[in-house]
Amino acid sequence: MIEQLVEQIEARFAEAEREMSDPSVIGDRERYAVVGRTYRMLEPAAQLATEWRLARSDLEGAQELLAEGEDPEMREEAAKARARIEELEEEIRLAMVERDPNDDKNVILEINGGAGGEEAGLWAGDLFRMLSKYAERRGFTAEPMEVSDGKYTFAVKGDGAYSVFKYEGGTHRVQRVPATESQGRIHTSTATVSVLPEAEEVDVQIDQNDLQIDVYRSSGPGGQSVNTTDSAVRITHKPSGVVVSMQDEKSQLQNREKAMRVLRARIYEAALAEQQAALSADRKSQVGSGDRAEKIRTYNYGERRVTDHRIKLTQHNLEQVLEGELEGFTNALQNDEKRRRLEEQATAA
Secondary structure, three states, X not given: OHHHHHHHHHHHHXXXXXXXXXXXXXXXXXXXXXXXXXXXXXXXXXXXXXXXXXXHHHHHHHHHHHHHOOOHHHHHHHHHHHHXXXXXXXXXXXXXXXXXXOOOOXXXXXXXXXXXXXXHHHHHHHHHHHHHHHXXXXXXXXXXXXXXXXXXXXXXXXXXXXHHHHHHOEEEEEEEOOOOOOOOXXXXXXXXXXXXXXXXXXXXXOOHHHEEEEEEOOEOHHHOEOOOOOOEEEEEEOOOOEEEEEOOOOXXXXXHHHHHHXXXXXXXXXXXXXXXXXXXXXXXXXXXXXXXXXXXXXXXXXXXXXXXXXXXXXXXXXXXHHOOOOHHHHHHHHHXXXXXXXXXXXXXX
């Protein structure tokens, strides 16, 4: 079984390599992008397949020498090779688990202060900075769309952005002494993060007749006017009741374009959530489910620790995490999702 899978990986990767250097593919930008994604998806599995071949060769060599006579050192080498082969077979299966079809998309993130009053709004701002810095660390582009007290909407652009940021969706809880707390008491506050795969027009067909578009004068904190024209835009999608407002840009056209991007993403995500619920009503994974109520992570300032409750992983590097060093959590969550998908595929088979 694993031999067939390795052969399949090698054949597909070799074909992707050939196409990457084919002038006709290079000249077709759209096709080259598709082939490039396939190549990047298969590359880790191909490296594991090569390592598996070498481990098999090492084991066979050790077994041949053992057949000629007992050698404790060679027997230990053979045991190590067997253990490594088992590890590699598991890693290869995980590497070839069917991917989320949205993984390559850009994302729109919406952060809102939750329980905790003013402190929750400050915490939402901290999350915005953390996730923006993480985007930069991963080589993505962060594009602020709406930034106000306690509410932050921004897009993250780059190949595979959704595959990284989808794990940030949910309720983030902080335990710390607020700057406004004179007694030094620890407060618990929350902020919610919604991660929406950015939908293209081909993904979501919106009838313009279903939209109610209102324009009004934008205002800043405290209600003061920040613009003398009706540049702010509020779009209501009447069939679903989804409402999106944008006012950060001075141009009504720009605010409308940003509002439509968020509207498409919300409608697309709602459709995905409904589809996934129908396919797997009891699926426990938060990833892609649209369930934002679950507390996913706690940031404890006193103990300088961060705990992800979905995979029960705790790291004692709060400062680094807040500076955008989230790779440890992302990698562990990606592996957890792959194992879940592998189990689901095995059950379905």
